[in-house]
Every structure is written in C-alpha cells, then in structure tokens.
Amino acid sequence: MKILITGGAGFVGSHLADKLFNEGHEITVIDDLSTGRYSNVEHLEGEKNFRLIIDTVLNEKLMEELIRETDRVFHMASAVGVRLIMEHPVKTIETIFRGTDVVLGFCSRYRKRVLIPSTSEVYGKGASVPFREEDDLLTGSTDKHRWAYACAKTLDEFLALAHWKETRLPVVVVRLFNTVGPRQTGQYGMVVPNFIKSAIKNEPLTVHGDGTQSRCFGHVLDIVEGLTKAIESPECFGQVINFGNDEEVSIKGLAEKAIAMTGSTSEIRYIPYTEAYGEGFEDMQRRVPSLEKAQRLVGYKPTRTLDDIINDVAEQFHDELKAETAKA
Numbered sequence: 001m002k003i004l005i006t007g008g009a010g011f012v013g014s015h016l017a018d019k020l021f022n023e024g025h026e027i028t029v030i031d032d033l034s035t036g037r038y039s040n041v042e043h044l045e046g047e048k049n050f051r052l053i054i055d056t057v058l059n060e061k062l063m064e065e066l067i068r069e070t071d072r073v074f075h076m077a078s079a080v081g082v083r084l085i086m087e088h089p090v091k092t093i094e095t096i097f098r099g100t101d102v103v104l105g106f107c108s109r110y111r112k113r114v115l116i117p118s119t120s121e122v123y124g125k126g127a128s129v130p131f132r133e134e135d136d137l138l139t140g141s142t143d144k145h146r147w148a149y150a151c152a153k154t155l156d157e158f159l160a161l162a163h164w165k166e167t168r169l170p171v172v173v174v175r176l177f178n179t180v181g182p183r184q185t186g187q188y189g190m191v192v193p194n195f196i197k198s199a200i201k202n203e204p205l206t207v208h209g210d211g212t213q214s215r216c217f218g219h220v221l222d223i224v225e226g227l228t229k230a231i232e233s234p235e236c237f238g239q240v241i242n243f244g245n246d247e248e249v250s251i252k253g254l255a256e257k258a259i260a261m262t263g264s265t266s267e268i269r270y271i272p273y274t275e276a277y278g279e280g281f282e283d284m285q286r287r288v289p290s291l292e293k294a295q296r297l298v299g300y301k302p303t304r305t306l307d308d309i310i311n312d313v314a315e316q317f318h319d320e321l322k323a324e325t326a327k328a
C-alpha cells in the first residue's frame with residue numbers, strides 16, 4: 001500500500017515509518033523538520049519504497065497531490081511538548097488546527113482512510129481515574145496557555161468526528177498518553193529523555209513541584225503497533241481510542257528509578273513550576289488511561305514496561321554520548 005505519514009521525521013512518526021516500511025509498504029513522509037529530525041529517517045533515504053518531502057502540511061497544493069495518490073494517511077505532524085506550547089502559543093494553535101483541517105479536507109474529498117492523533121492532554125484536570133474516552137473533559141481557564149494545546153486537539157477531534165458523521169469519512173482518532181522511547185529529544189521538556197540524559201551524565205534531575213504528580217509512560221513501539229491496527233479496523237472508524245500504558249509512576253519515583261537503573265550518582269532537585277514554565281502554568285496530578293476500548297477494538301495490550309523504556313532510552317543516550325566523544 002501507499003502510505004503518507006505527515007510528521008514522519010518526528011519521534012512517533014518515524015517509528016511508524018520504520019514499521020510500515022519493514023512490512024513492505026511504500027512510504028511518503030512529509031515533514032518540515034520543525035520538531036522532527038532528519039536523522040530519524042536518514043537510514044530510509046535512498047530506499048526504493050521511501051520518499052522524504054521536506055515541506056509543511058499547510059502547503060495545500062502539495063497535500064492535495066499526496067493525499068490523492070495515497071491509500072492511508074497518518075497525520076502525525078503536530079506541535080509537541082508542553083514547553084513549546086508555553087513558549088509559542090500562537091504557532092501551536094495554528095499548526096495543530098489548520099494542519100488537521102487541510103488533511104481531513106483532502107481525505108474527505110478523495111475518500112482516504114486517515115488516523116488523527118490526539119492527546120491525553122484533552123482530559124485536562126479530570127479526576128475520575130482511569131480516563132475513559134467518553135469522560136467529560138476538564139481544562140483550565142484561557143489565561144493558562146498550557147490548555148491551548150488540549151483545546152486545539154479537542155477541536156481536531158470534533159472536526160474528525162464531524163467528517164465521520166456527515167460523510168462517513170473513515171477516520172480514527174487516537175489519544176496518545178505520554179509516549180516515550182528512543183528518538184524522543186529532551187529539547188521540548190519531556191520528562192523521560194531529560195531525566196535519563198541527566199542521570200547518565202551524573203547531573204541533577206529536576207523535578208517540578210513536589211514530584212507526587214504521576215504519569216503512565218507508553219513505549220513508542222507498543223503505540224505504533226496499536227495505531228497500525230486501528231487504521232486497518234473498520235470498527236475503529238468514527239471512534240476515539242486511548243493508547244498508552246496503564247503502569248502508573250510518580251515523577252519522583254521515575255527520577256529515583258532512572259538514577260538507580262543507570263547506576264548514576266545524580267541528585268534530585270525540586271523546583272517550582274513557575275521556574276520551569278513561567279507564569280500561566282497548571283499541571284495535572286494524575287493521568288492514567290483506560291485501555292479497555294483499545295483492547296476490545298484491536299486487541300491492544302502494551303508489552304513493554306517502564307523498565308524496558310528506561311533501558312531503551314538509556315541505550316540511545318549512551319550511544320549518542322559515545323559518538324559525541326569519538327567526534328571530539
């Protein structure tokens with residue numbers, strides 16, 4: 001099949017590209033390399049079944065051509081990371097919503113199967129753990145910029161479901177919960193790469209707040225497995241489905257585990273949220289997915305644990321540091 005992956009040089013998109021390429025599909029990646037990295041797909045360049053186009057999904061003429069000629073669309077292009085959202089709120093809202101509008105519009109015109117990733121951020125401050133797809137969404141006031149990301153993604157979800165409702169566009173919406181693994185950079189503030197990189201360098205790990213807030217981290221390889229199944233399952237069309245892992249850990253616990261597993265001598269430093277993100281930030285205390293729907297619809301069950309994640313990410317950073325030292 002011909003498969004188009006927007007944001008295919010990004011963290012999740014590039015793992016998806018690898019998986020689908022290895023299954024023998026013809027892959028086109030469109031990425032403007034804003035947060036994606038060429039190195040994530042470099043190994044695929046030059047392969048007959050792989051094409052990289054460096055451009056934005058807002059280039060409508062190009063997107064129309066690409067979507068018309070493809071069989072499946074994974075719209076992985078998005079602004080990512082809480083830090084980016086706090087620093088560039090205008091760009092975040094625009095790229096998320098306008099990009100999805102362009103993709104869904106052409107998928108509708110040419111009747112193409114499409115997967116739209118959303119995020120566990122949309123559950124916001126919801127307190128009824130675990131989060132189920134039909135739960136109410138509870139975000140904060142509009143002067144707390146963090147919630148712009150959740151609201152833009154919520155609007156994407158509404159638009160996708162509206163296309164399904166009006167014309168039965170075969171679209172699947174997936175809510176990704178803290179997806180982590182090799183290739184994710186710490187540059188946009190994500191906790192797992194930052195902690196592991198600091199631990200390996202024996203530098204302090206910075207915990208925001210008191211570290212009692214918790215998350216569930218899903219290994220990117222489990223996630224891409226779920227996404228490829230979802231787009232092939234007609235029962236998933238017009239549905240919103242959580243994907244992630246339901247093993248919960250406090251951020252303090254994560255820091256301790258990262259230090260222990262890497263044999264690090266790092267200390268843990270606690271800083272207030274305002275120091276990390278500036279004013280206008282609110283965090284959520286817990287975020288746990290219900291995976292019941294993903295299990296029921298596509299038999300999804302994460303197979304990789306937090307220990308596997310830490311080992312895989314640590315291995316990547318060890319390799320990168322070795323390469324840096326060799327160059328120096």
Ligand code: UDP
Nearest residue numbers: 082189190191192194206207208213251283
């Ligand atoms: N966090 C932290 N130290 C860091 C980066 C993040 O304590 O260096 C915290 C952050 O405030 C949040 C949690 O770790 O409570 C997860 O942050 P991340 O940005 O990875 O994902 P989020 O769940 O906030 O989207």
